[in-house]
Every structure is written in C-alpha cells, then in structure tokens.
Amino acid sequence: MQYPFAGKVALITGGASGIGKAIAKRFVQNGASVVIADLCVEATIDADWKQAGTSLQFVRVDVRREADLLDAVRFAKATFGGLDILVNSAGIFPRATIQNTTAELWDKIMEVNLKGVYHACRAAIPEIIERGGGAIINIGSLNAFGGTPDLFAYSTSKGGVVTLTVNLARSLAKHKIRVNCVHPGWVLTEGEKEVQKQGGRPDNWYETEGEKLPLGRIQTPEDIAPCVLFLASDEASQITGQSLAVDGGLGFHY
Template sequence: MDWNFEGKTVVVTGGSKGIGRAIVKQFVRYGARIVIADVAENGEEDAAQWVQAGRAVRFIQCDVSVPEEAESVIRKAELEFGGVDVLVNNAGIFPRADLLGTDEAFWDKVLGINLKGAYLMSQAAVPGMIQRGGGCMVNIGSLHARMGEETTMAYAVSKGGIITLTRNLARALAKHRIRVNCVNPGWVMSDGELERLKALGMDQEEIDKRGDRMPLGRMQTGKDIAGAVVFMAGDLAGQITGQILTVDGGASLR
C-alpha cells in the first residue's frame, strides 16, 4: 500500500508538540515505528500512551544542537528498531527580535536549533541509510525563508538555510537512493501560536476572521502539514527529491 509504513522506522525531532506531534500521529496511524526526539520531557507521556495502545513509539530527550545528543538519538533508534528509514527534521524555535534586538546568543540559539540541528541529525542518520540501501529525509521549512519581516530575521535566515540544505543534500545523496525534501508550512494554528496571539490581545473571533480571509478560507493545522510530510516520505513520492512543498492555504499567492 502507498500509505503503509509498517516495518518502517521514523525519527521525528521536536515531536512532542505542535506540528511535530501531528506528524507523529499521522505516521503512527500508518503503522510506522516512531522515535520522538525532543528537548521537552512531555514527549515521554505521549510515547507511553502510544505504547499502551500497542504502538512502537519511543521517546528520547534530545537537544538537536548538541552533536553527541543528535548522534545518540540515531544510534538508539538503530539499536532498538534496526535502522532509520525516515528522518523528519522538525525541531525548531520561533523567538522574535529585530536586527538591533538580536544579540549573538539569540542568533546562535536560533540557528543552532533550527539549522545546525537539522544538519547534525542528517549527518548522524545518513551512514545507516546508505548501509540499508536508501532512506528519506523531510525538513520543515517556513514561508519566512522567502519573505522579510522585521522581528523574524534569525528565524527566516535559519529556514532559508533549511531550503539550501535540502537541495544540497538531495543532490549529494541521490546516488545512495536517499531522498531529501522540504515542507514549507504557512501560518499554522498550533496551541503555542494560539496562546501567543491571545497574549497579544486577539480573541478567538478575530483569529477565526483572519482564517476566513485566507484564499482557501481557513488557517493551517498541524494535520495539514503532517499529511504533506507523510506524502513526501512515502512511495507515492518515490521520484521526488530536492523539492520544496508549500502548504499555506494559498497565502503565498497574494
């Protein structure tokens, strides 16, 4: 079956909340064995619930910007499940600051998690994929990679780097039958984003109205992004590599 991930092992970084959690849920739905790699400890609770439901889901606490921790995630996944078939580089942070408010520590933290983390996880996963005869990586980008906004400079640069990393790795690894693609989400109404908007004084009605003004009539959800990730990781996308798939409800058409 095109959507069957039975016997496949998927590592999802940042998989304990938001888009990452939705991605985990979709892969579990299609039978994959999952490793949730996240700095947040609540991923342990999610994994335990899946295990109680008879699913092969494990949690490994990890800071993807630390080389030893990124390497450890992949090694543990290989030891427990025999190898990694799919790596989803989703872990990321989205703090806001303009140029003058971005000090070196802020810059290093954003680039370290969002871009360096994807590089470190990919570097750790690729040798095993080569040995197994192939694999797949899906990186999570952002519309901010191609647009300017005063307070998202470091974030936008990190996501621009994700696009470059995707295309570079796709070309370099094609000979090993490793596909590398990127999914670019639009404005996703995750729990964290809803909390942020409400903290800025927006009520639910105003948030809903913003969704109504989108070309397709609503904001994106984590499930929308997860569906694109699962597609890119599956057999239906077997001849797709080095591509950027935008899932934004038509927002970038404006």
Template sequence: MNEPFPGLYNNTVIVTGGSKGIGASIVARFVAFGAKVAIADVDIQGEALAEQWRKDGHEVRHYTCDVARADDIKRMIQSVKEDFGSVDVLVNNAGIFPRGDLQSTNEALWDLVIGINLKGVYLMCQAVAPLMIEREKGIIINIGSLHSSKGEDNTLAYAVSKGGLITLTRNLAHALSKHRIRVNCIHPGWVASEGETARWETLGTGIEKMQESIRSIPLGRMQNGTDIANTAVFLASDLADQITGQMLAVDGGLSIRRPL
C-alpha cells in the same frame, strides 16, 4: 485494499520535536500507517506521549535529545539503532520561533535560533545519512517556513534559519540521490498551533481581528498539524518515489495571496 500511503508499514521514523504541536501530529500520522516512531525531543512530554502510544499497541519511544548538540544526537541515534535496527525516515521538525528584528536580536538569540533550526538539521542529517547510505535508501523531510524567502521585520533569525534550510535541502537532495535517498522540505502556512494561539492571546488581539486575518487565506482557514503530517507521510511513501529536492507549501494558498 491498497494502502493509502504504501511503503510506510514497519518503517522506522525519527521525528525531532515530536512531543507536541506539528511534531505530535506527524508522529500520530506515521503511527496510523504502521510505522515505528522515535520521538527525539528535549521536552519530557514526549515520554508520556510515547507511553500512551505503546499502551495502544504501537512501537513508539521517546529519546531526550537537544538537536543543537552533536553528542546528544550521537547517543540518541545509537539508542534508536539498538531499539529499532535502523532508520528509514527522518523528519526534522524541531524548531523555535522567537521574535526579534536586526537591532533587538542579540548574539545569544541568533546563536540559539540558528543552532536549533539550522545547525540541528545539519547535525541530524549528518548522523542519520550513513545508516541510509548503508542500505541505499532513505527519506529526509525538513520542516521549513514561508518566512524562508524574506520573512517579516521581527523574524530575522528565524527567516534566515529557514532560508538556509532550503539550500541545505537542495544540496543534500543532490548529494544523496546516488544512494536513493530523497530529501524534501515542507513549508507550513499559518498553523493553528498551541504556540500560535498563545501568541495571539499575549498580543491581546481580538477574535474579530483574528477572524479577519483567517478570511484572507484563499482556502478559508488556518492549517493544522494534520495538514502538515499528511504531507509528510505522502513524501515518505512510495507514492513520492520520484520527488526530491522540492519545497512544498502547505498553506491554504497564503503564499499566492501574499508572496514572501
């Protein structure tokens, strides 16, 4: 029987922000196809997640790491090298989504969002690229957003950070292609994550209003973490060997209905 996603077995994958939400789903899918996974996250919940995977016989480890801090990343990469040998795939998933328009976004909030969502990706790529260049192969997958091309009034810093991620993805895809390193970006749609559900509850939005919004998605439902994870494992597999520098929306057609 052929592998559904060839080229993933026994590969080492780093997933930033892999302790919960989309990140945890990405970890689960890579583990399912035989990859060894390093969860890089400030959330200590990642340790319990990794321990559970190890009990089930899988090679998964958690490394406490703030992606906005170069020293944290350096220590984490060194530990991953010692534990797994090298890095085959990097999934830059860590990110935050605080609200704020031009006037309500102060300097501290701007620096926080840009620091994690954009600077963090740059620092991770900078740290991992030499390992991939040395082996003349590697895959980098960035998790972007439909907000990257415009965004809403109250997603200023977030939209800018994800817009910068598009440029970073395309720039690195070109720069690293000579080393057989592929760089792509996934734009999730409206994901039914823990954070999104909590936000709707905080806003006091009724279930009818939420269902009405969901019905406006062309394919009829919100996305989930597995939808994004399936795309990540595809892009990391040999099936995507000729795909680089691309932005792939996994949004149930949302961007067709309402371009951002």
C-alpha cells in the same frame, strides 16, 4: 490517503508537540515505528499516545547537541533495527526584528533551526544508507522566501534549511536517499497560540484572521502531516531536492 510504512522506522525531531506531533501520529497510524526526539518528552507520554504501544518511543534530545542526535539514532537502531526516515521538525520562532535580534538570540535560533537539522542529518545518514536508502524531510517555512520583519532570524534560518535540502539531495541521490522540504504557512500550534496570547490577541482572533486567507482559515498541524508522509513514501520515489508549500495560499500574499 494511507501509505504502507510497515517495517519502516522514522526519527522525528520536535515530535512531542505541534507539527512534529501530528506527523508522528500519522506515521504510527500508517504502520511505521517512530522515535520522537524532543526536549520535552516527559509531558507527552499521555493518553494521547498510549494506543501506539511499543511502536512509538521517546528519547530526550537537544538538537543543538550533536551527541544527543547520535544517541537518538543509536536508540532507533537498537530499538527498531535501523532507520529509514528522518523528519526535522524541531524549531523555534521568537518574534524579533533585526534591531531587536541580539547576537545571542541570533545564535540560538540558528543553532536550533539550522544547525539542529545539520546535526540530525549527519547522525542519521549513515544508518539510512545502511538500510539501502530512504527519505529526509525538513520542515521549512513560507517565511524562508520572504519573512515578516518580526521573524527576521527565523526566516533566515529557514532559508538556510532550503539550501541545505537542495545540497543534501544532490549529494545523497547516489545512496537512494531523497531529501525534500515542506513549507507550512501560518499554522495554529500551541506555541503560536502562546505567542499571540502574549501579544494581547483575543481568543477569537485566529478565526477572524483566518477568514481573510485565500482558503478561508489558518492551518492546523494535521494539514501538514499528510504531505510529509507522501514525500517519505514510495509514491514520491522520484521527488528529491524539492520545496513543497503547504500554506493554504498564503504565499499569494508575498
């Protein structure tokens, strides 16, 4: 389904790879102007993006730094005239049980996955208000509702994103800003492939494991992107404060 985003400006954290990259592509394909805010922008400006032309711009951002997010929002306004949509996709997912989660690792995960969302929202909200309203979509995780033991801190951080989403939705409704959260299940990103490779998994392991899931395969970033576009579109004009699971039925296993 196509959504008309001509004249709209979206800022996407973590948009240089994985789920964020798939979301950025969909927004550009649907007419939006997009600013990708990511730590790794240099490696992403390749043939994959060239067809997007000037409607796609990159800015280097560390979401742990409030100043970086403020700069990104200012860049979006200076380049495209304002900001209508914020997608918080930046995140990290180191495997560690509670016994193996040091205080330093805990802080790093929380700073990226939860505090990073806070920084981005704080920076973006005034500009979205100035545009007369818009949408914020946070990328959560199925693990927010019951994570595996080796994703202890990650799951906790995503639970915080759910709470942040609901509270923002209530406080920003008067400004016509809708805030929702999309919860992917098991998504086969490059980062996930690397994690499994380090764990000694064979190349065909994903296919075999995917066949055990309710809908028969592991998800791709492209499965998540359309749901984000829907929540950012006028078709979702009465949806706010909600969690939408896009998990291929994996939640049935919890």
